[in-house]
Every structure is written in structure tokens, then in C-alpha cells.
Amino acid sequence: MKPPPFSYHRGRTVEHAAELLRELGPSARLLAGGQSLLPMLNLRLAEPAHLVDLGSAPGLDAIRRDGDLLVVGATARQAAVENSADVRSLVPLLAEAVEHVAHPPIRHRGTVVGSIAHASAVAELPCAALALDAQLTLLSADGVRTVGAEDFFTGAFTTSARADEIVAQVAFPVTGPGTGQAWSEFSLRRGNFPVAGAGVSITVADGEIVDVAIAICGVSDRPVRARAAEAALLGSRPDPETVAAAAAASVAELTPRGAGDLAAHILPVVAAPVPAWGYRASVAKSQVRRAVTTALTRAGGVR
Numbered sequence: 602m603k604p605p606p607f608s609y610h611r612g613r614t615v616e617h618a619a620e621l622l623r624e625l626g627p628s629a630r631l632l633a634g635g636q637s638l639l640p641m642l643n644l645r646l647a648e649p650a651h652l653v654d655l656g657s658a659p660g661l662d663a664i665r666r667d668g669d670l671l672v673v674g675a676t677a678r679q680a681a682v683e684n685s686a687d688v689r690s691l692v693p694l695l696a697e698a699v700e701h702v703a704h705p706p707i708r709h710r711g712t713v714v715g716s717i718a719h720a721s722a723v724a725e726l727p728c729a730a731l732a733l734d735a736q737l738t739l740l741s742a743d744g745v746r747t748v749g750a751e752d753f754f755t756g757a758f759t760t761s762a763r764a765d766e767i768v769a770q771v772a773f774p775v776t777g778p779g780t781g782q783a784w785s786e787f788s789l790r791r792g793n794f795p796v797a798g799a800g801v802s803i804t805v806a807d808g809e810i811v812d813v814a815i816a817i818c819g820v821s822d823r824p825v826r827a828r829a830a831e832a833a834l835l836g837s838r839p840d841p842e843t844v845a846a847a848a849a850a851s852v853a854e855l856t857p858r859g860a861g862d863l864a865a866h867i868l869p870v871v872a873a874p875v876p877a878w879g880y881r882a883s884v885a886k887s888q889v890r891r892a893v894t895t896a897l898t899r900a901g902g903v904r
């Protein structure tokens with residue numbers, strides 16, 4: 602299908618793009634890599650009157666270290682993040698998660714920040730951002746504000762950013778000594794959105810877990826932190842039984858979702874049958890166990 606008619610505007614700078622969004626009002630949408638927005642236009646799931654293209658605004662594609670943070674700019678492509686040695690060494694969970702996004706041609710166009718801003722409940726990168734406590738910089742004609750990932754995702758394809766705000770960059774804390782990170786997911790075919798996935802970051806000191814963050818995708822209207830699982834692991838000297846109990850706790854705290862509810866969260870981007878919630882929860886539990894086990898091994902803390 603062809604998209605509905607729209608007028609195209611090129612943002613010369615990120616500030617100019619923000620001015621255009623303000624001027625054109627709620628019928629305008631920002632265009633980044635177009636790998637979610639253009640299919641949505643073609644399927645008539647979105648009918649914006651105006652597209653504001655951020656693609657040629659200078660200086661936004663940087664991937665750079667800033668003290669204890671790794672900063673990914675709004676137009677940095679998923680492939681650039683995947684191939685960055687800095688990302689691999691400083692934020693390994695992000696590097697591992699982005700490898701699972703779609704296929705190489707899509708990762709060469711799609712942006713990391715665009716995926717996070719799109720806020721799909723089944724996508725890898727919003728979930729990784731949540732596990733990593735990423736900080737998002739929102740820029741508008743009014744100025745700049747920073748929002749943590751947990752406050753950013755408010756529902757299916759819904760965030761706390763206003764329609765005229767641009768996510769100018771996302772900052773990820775860099776890992777320190779004793780920290781292991783891992784992404785694990787199960788999808789029906791390689792490159793598909795996962796049925797469920799888990800991102801984990803664990804810090805071990807003297808054989809004890811001193812910090813842990815776990816986020817799951819595919820089981821709710823947004824990525825969720827597995828707080829009960831984190832509590833089960835924190836302070837423990839991990840063994841396979843503790844990890845299995847934490848994985849069970851990670852899904853026990855979730856609210857079961859009906860088929861219609863899940864379809865509303867997921868279908869706009871997936872033209873395939875939506876697996877039932879019970880199946881998703883059971884897959885999520887396995888992914889939490891696998892990701893925690895791998896992260897612990899990488900942290901040097903498995904017994």
C-alpha cells in the first residue's frame with residue numbers, strides 16, 4: 602500500500618526540527634530511520650499530515666563516551682551501535698540487544714533512539730534501556746529536560762514525551778568492574794520481534810550480588826522491570842536454585858493479559874498470530890533465567 606498524503610519538512614538542525622514540530626502541531630510526526638513509521642503509514646495505522654525529517658540534522662549521529670555515560674545521538678543507526686567497539690565494551694547489554702533487532706538492512710536505516718521513542722512493548726531496545734536505567738534527553742522549542750527510562754514508557758507505543766518533543770539523545774551508564782550483562786530472547790524466526798526477551802545487568806563483589814537490574818519485554822503493554830526477581834537476587838550468593846526462583850518470581854508479579862489486550866499492544870507492528878499470554882510468560886521466565894545465568898558468568902560470580 603502507499604502512504605496517505607503528507608507534506609515533507611527537513612529539519613536543518615535538531616532545534617529547527619523542534620520549531621517545525623511546534624509550528625505544525627499534533628498532526629506532525631518526526632521521521633528518523635522510517636523503519637516503523639513508514640510501514641505504519643503504508644498500513645494506515647498512522648496518518649500524519651506532516652513529516653519532519655531529522656535525518657540530515659548535523660551532529661546527532663554521534664556515539665560517544667561522556668564520563669560514566671555512553672551517549673547515543675538521535676540519528677545514530679542501529680548498525681553503527683552494533684558495530685561500535687565502545688558500545689560492546691562499555692554497554693555490552695545494548696550491543697547484544699541491538700544484534701537481535703530485525704535484519705541488517707533494517708538496522709542500517711533504523712535508529713536506536715527511534716526504536717526507544719517508538720516504545721513497542723515487544724522491542725529489544727526499549728527493554729534494554731529500562732534494564733540499564735538509561736536517561737533520555739527531550740528537546741523542544743521550550744528547552745531541554747531529562748527523563749529516566751522507567752518514567753518514559755507509559756503504555757503501548759506511548760511515552761511521557763510530548764508530541765513536540767524530540768528525544769535528542771539517550772545516555773547509558775557504562776559498566777564497571779564485576780558487572781556482567783546479557784540479553785536473551787526467543788522469537789519464532791530469527792529477526793522477528795521476540796515472543797519475550799530479558800535484559801540483565803548484575804554486579805558481583807566477593808561472590809555476592811550487590812546490584813541487579815532485570816527488564817522483560819513481550820508480557821505487558823510496555824517493557825517492565827522484574828522487581829521481585831531483582832529482590833530475590835540482591836544480596837544472595839547465586840546458585841542455580843536461586844536463579845530459578847528469581848526467574849519464577851519475575852513472571853509471578855505480572856498481570857495476565859487477554860488476547861485482545863495483547864493484540865492491541867503488539868499487532869500494529871507484527872502481522873502474525875500473537876502468542877497467548879501464558880506462553881509469553883513461560884518464555885519470559887526462561888529468558889530471565891538464561892540472561893541472569895549468562896550475566897553472572899560474565900560477572901565472574903557463578904558458583
Ligand SMILES: Cc1cc2nc3c(=O)[nH]c(=O)nc-3n(C[C@H](O)[C@H](O)[C@H](O)COP(=O)(O)OP(=O)(O)OC[C@H]3O[C@@H](n4cnc5c(N)ncnc54)[C@H](O)[C@@H]3O)c2cc1C
Binds near residue numbers: 724
Ligand atoms: C521488517 C521489520 C522488522 C523489524 N523487526 C524489529 C525487531 O525485531 N525488533 C525491533 O525492536 N524493531 C524491529 N523493527 C523496527 C525497527 O527497529 C525500527 O527501526 C525502530 O522501531 C524505529 O526506529 P526508526 O529510526 O526507524 O524510527 P521511525 O520509524 O522513523 O520512527 C518511529 C516512531 O518514533 C518516533 N521517533 C523516532 N525518532 C524519534 C526521536 N528522536 N524523538 C522522538 N520521537 C521519535 C517517530 O515519530 C515515530 O512515531 C522492524 C522493522 C521492520 C520494517
